[in-house]
Amino acid sequence: MSEENMTMDDFSKAVDDSFNSFKDEDQMAWENLKQLKEAKTILDVTVDGIVNKGVVSYVEGVRGFIPASKLALGRIDDLNEYLGKEIQVQVFDIDEEKNRLILSCREILRAKADEEKKAKISAIAVGSVMEGTVESIQPYGAFINLGDHLSGLVHISQISHTRIKDPSVVLSIGDSVKVKVIAIKEGKLSLSIKALVEDAEKAEQAEIDNIKIPESEELTTNLGSLFKNLKL
Numbered sequence: 001m002s003e004e005n006m007t008m009d010d011f012s013k014a015v016d017d018s019f020n021s022f023k024d025e026d027q028m029a030w031e032n033l034k035q036l037k038e039a040k041t042i043l044d045v046t047v048d049g050i051v052n053k054g055v056v057s058y059v060e061g062v063r064g065f066i067p068a069s070k071l072a073l074g075r076i077d078d079l080n081e082y083l084g085k086e087i088q089v090q091v092f093d094i095d096e097e098k099n100r101l102i103l104s105c106r107e108i109l110r111a112k113a114d115e116e117k118k119a120k121i122s123a124i125a126v127g128s129v130m131e132g133t134v135e136s137i138q139p140y141g142a143f144i145n146l147g148d149h150l151s152g153l154v155h156i157s158q159i160s161h162t163r164i165k166d167p168s169v170v171l172s173i174g175d176s177v178k179v180k181v182i183a184i185k186e187g188k189l190s191l192s193i194k195a196l197v198e199d200a201e202k203a204e205q206a207e208i209d210n211i212k213i214p215e216s217e218e219l220t221t222n223l224g225s226l227f228k229n230l231k232l
Contacts, residue, residue, distance in 0.1 A: 029060040030096045036060075037091035042108055045089055047082045055082050057089065062101050064089075070104035073113060113149070118187055120150055126181055129196065134175045142167045144179055144191055152189030154179060159193050 036043065036059070045057040045064075054067040066089060068076050076082075092104035124130075132144040132151075141155040154177075160170050171177070183190035 029062055030094070032060050033062060033091055033094055033101060037094055040090055040107075042088050042090060043103075044086060045103070047085050047087060050079050050083055055079060057087075057103060059089075059091070059101065059103065062099075064091075064101040064103040066103045066105065070102075070106045073106065073109050117149065120148060121184060121187055121189065124181060124184065124189070126184060128181045129178060130181065130191075131176065131178050134171050134173050134177060137167050137171060137173060139166065142171050144177060146189075150189070152179070152181070152191040154191045154193055158182070158191070158195065161194060161197065 035041075043059060045059060047055045047057055047066075049056040051065070054065055055071065057064050057066060068079060070092065071079075071082065071087075087105055088108050089103040089105050090107055091101070092107075093102035094100070130146050132146040134142050135145040135151065136143045139156075141153050142159065143151050143153055145151050154167075156164065156167055159167055164170060177193060178196055179191040179193055180195040181189055182192045182195055
C-alpha cells in the first residue's frame, strides 16, 4: 500500500508494528547478553567514551559501562588514554529493567597475568640463586621481590642459622638479599638465605679438605734441595 492511500488506522498500525519489532530486537539483544555472561565469553570492543569513574563501550547495541576498577589490574591515572582503544571484556553484570550493562576487563587480565607468572616460575629451577629486595615482613617470614612480577617467601626458619623470634631482627624492608630457591609448590617459590650460608661453608670446608699437606719425607727433600742450591 502506497503512503498516499494509507488511512490513519493504517498509519497507526504501521507505527505499532515498527515499535513491536524494535522491542523484539531489543529483547533479543538482552537475551544474547545473558548468554554471553553465562558463557564468560571474551569480547573485543572499542572504548567509545569517557564518563565519571569509567569508560563506555557498546555490546549488541547496548551501552555498557566499564568501571575504572574493572579496566586494569593497577591504578589508572588518566582514563582518556583508553579513548578509541580496542580492549577485551566480559559481561560482568546485567539488569535489563534498569537498562544496566556492566563490562569488565579485570578477570581477563588477571587470567593472563597468572598464566605469564606460571610460565616464568616454570623456567626457574630448584637450587637457583637469585637476587631480590625485601618487600614485606611477616611474623612467619619475609617476602622477597625478585623482579619481573615474581616474589617468594623466606620462612623464618630459613633466614638465619641462629634461632630468631622475628624476621625484623635480621631483615628490613628494602634490604637487598641473595636467596636460594629450595622448593616450588603450587606456583609459589620457597626461598632460603640460610642455605646460601651453608653452601659457602661447605665450599670452604671442601677447599680445606683438598689442601695437600706435604709428608715429612717430602719436606726433608725440599729442604735438602734448597740447601744444595744455596752458595755460601
